[in-house]
Amino acid sequence: MRVIIKPDYQSVSSWAAHYIADRIKRFAPTPNHPFVLGLPTGSTPLGVYNELIKMNQQKQISFADVITFNMDEYVGLPADHPQSYHRFMFENFFNHIDIKKQNIHILNGMAQDVEKECANYEKSILTCGGIELFLGGIGEDGHIAFNEPFSSLNSRTRVQVLTSDTIRVNSRFFDNDISQVPSTAMTVGVGTIMDAREVLILATGAKKAKAVYHGIEGAISHKWTISALQNHERGIIVCDDAAASQLEPETIKYFKDIER
Ligand code: PGA
DSSP states (O other): OEEEEESSHHHHHHHHHHHHHHHHHHHOOBTTBOEEEEEOOSSTTHHHHHHHHHHHHTTSOOOTTEEEEESEEETTOOTTSTTSHHHHHHHHTGGGSOOOGGGEEOOOTTOSSHHHHHHHHHHHHHHTTOOSEEEEOOOTTOOBTTBOTTOOTTOOSEEEEOOHHHHHHHGGGTTTOGGGSOSEEEEOOHHHHHTSSOEEEEEOSGGGHHHHHHHHTSOOBTTBGGGGGGGOTTEEEEEETTTTTTSOHHHHHHHHHHTO
16 A cells, blocks of 8 residues: 655645546547546545646646546435535536546436446446546545445445434535435445555545544454555555544654655
């Protein structure tokens, strides 16, 4: 695992955006050989999206031959609902870059048959050749996508019941009213994320410090689904000093030393 420790949110966002842009450029995608990118929602990736939008507008990077798969979507929210992850992605990223609409994949929260929707999502990922790079965030309880504690580390795309803690944390987007937050979501599984050829996880702020500690220094455990990253050949956590604050000083010294 690589762990990149930066002083603050801005430098985490900038590092991750440049890393993603470089990976896409080196891949040299074409219509027949597209770059497949997994994407998250949440507050943390907003800085990365803003940087990538800037780079796209300055013609430093193109998304014309990039295919995206989002991590998750609330069950029961239509695509045009202000808090749907569809709306989030279009407003905060897709509307501002040169991506082709047909290359965007997001689970349909209104699907009649949610199990079929999830199974088809897995099939679409495979049809596109698998995910090259999965960008993700991390929950305070260590969840990646909506893989709450005790999700199988081999889990695939499925419906997940959200914990009260996640509903409480996410209620900030729903007028702080927990009754408005859907209680279930469709999410890619831990196994789906780990199948990506590379996984890049962002973690900023002291609230994420415990999850970062368990992800890096804890045992691999379904209690902290982020810890599955320890078994990935190309896993990277990019965090700020605050999110790294519960790591042992030797751990911080080690990662800063090899990344100097
Ligand atoms: P956040 O969410 O970026 O809004 O903190 C991350 C997550 O819950 O995965």
